[in-house]
Amino acid sequence: MTRYLARRTVQAVPLLLLMTLVVFVLLRATPGGPMSMYEADPTVTAEDLARLRAQMGLDQPVTIQYLRWLGAMLSGDWGWSLVTKRPVTVMILERLPNTLVLMSITFVATLAIAVPIAIVSAVRQYSWFDHIATTIAFAGNSLPTFWIGLMLIMIFAVGLRWLPAGGMYTLGEPYSLSDRLKYLILPVTTLAIFDATHYIRYLRSSLLDVIRQDYIRVAYAKGLDGTTVLRRHALRNAAIPLVTVIAIDLPQLFSGALITETIFAWPGMGRLFWEASGRVDYPVLMGIFTVASTLVIASNLLADVAYAWLDPRIRYR
């Protein structure tokens, strides 16, 4: 297992390098960028421009620029934002925890909603509960995230005035958990509605497959009660395809988070990326992309580990 993990980690490195290289090249092709400010200024001469370009290393070929960026990044220097003139690492570290809080609470909430519903739905297949659950799951799967967010704001923030429409905490008030939670409810609900419907559909159908297997009948024949059979035999096997779905969905989770952060003015990494892309802020964009890719690759690795835990037949070499 340890060797397997080590090998996978080593394999992940070229993948990560390739990803950052592709985005680096893409960014260099983006119109705007650090020079556009000076190019638009008529008092800056052509020589000044050339000097500036040389100073910033922009006169070098892209490969050299990339290698320089990589070297600097590995030694902890992620550069400075072209817009705010602050270190990229500081900017990301300010925002990353907010995104992680939003994503992890959403993840827990999603599972807390989806797993019980899927279980009841599968165990009582074709009952009224199952019909309602599958219909809602089907409909929810077709809702655009940002529209759910807008509607929730319209109903609960603007109409009923129960919850704040955006932000992360009340300005000027001392820190309190209840205040934080109030600001979390709408963004988390927005994301969880979409994700939960997805998971319900998967878990229900994989549970239905599992329940019909012989080993489930054997478990019942041994005299185990329904809960034990479900918990120890059915759920554990049905969870394997769900883990795949969750791992595959993870990059998608970022896109949901980015959109949700934009709607609810949540000061997270996605929103930072969106702001930075409007201003073509190279170093910030590269930094966020590197962090996001690393997270995705790491979680894929985590999913592989989870397989082994769920299914002892899977052996890693």
Add this chain to the structure above:
Amino acid sequence: MSGQPGSWSASEHRSRHRLLASSGLAAPSPGRPIGLWGLAWRRFRRHRMALVGMVILLVLASASLLATWISPYSPIKTSLVEMLDRPSPIHPMGTDELGRDLLTRILHGGRVSLAVGFLAVALAVSIGSTVGAIAGFYGGWVDNLLMRLVDFMIALPSIFVLILLATIYGTNPVTLVLVIGGLRWMGTARQVRGAFLSLREREFVEAARCLGAPPSRIILRHLLPNAIGPIIVASTLGISGAILTESSLSYLGLGIQPPMASWGNMLRNAQDQMVRAPWTAVFPGLMIFLTVMAVNSIGDGLRDALDPRKVE
């Protein structure tokens, strides 16, 4: 089997096989023969949600196509005296902040959203099938290389790349199709590869090879028709994903640009006045929801209709 050995296609072979397996008939019915598609249609018809979805989609698509003739209003011309009018008999969905009829804009926006969705998926399916077919048919290092490419594309946090590409290559419908289609083909590639890997070992492929059929003929006439079911299902479901992506990008201000209407950018505009004029935020979103749900239910219906393992 009928005909000369060289002429029976794989799809004929399978449809006959499936007819026997799934219709419960001991022998092919003596009357009019039902092909693969006839059988699929017969099953599809029984899927009520899928039929409803198909009707909704057809109505939406034709209303959008005929928008110019159906609606007396212009989707772009503004009218200052009719700003943010409530839904009324004259403006069934009300007007927006510039006095434009919302229904008209929704129909025109539907053209863009549907066209981008369909074309992006068409592109994605072409890329995906080609990559998957080559990888599955040739195997070996070709397969290895192409599948590493697929892994790479899947691991890419696509929203960031989408945003970057939209900023670089501008935001007209054509580039949107290229960008969305170019980032959504991996699922099809994996599926086609998987199908090809198992199909290429089958006897009818061996027979074709013995008869001297070139790879292109084996791929196009024998392998692809047998893998078409899952491709159709995946691409149908892909359309709804592509429509959602387009509307999200337009909502973020990176997709279709005003004054051209798209459901996503209409919602972006609606944000500023949804307190005073909720209808501007409700209707475009409802249209996305309806369309995506219609496409999804068609996809579900097709899945049941084309599933070879399904026994009635």
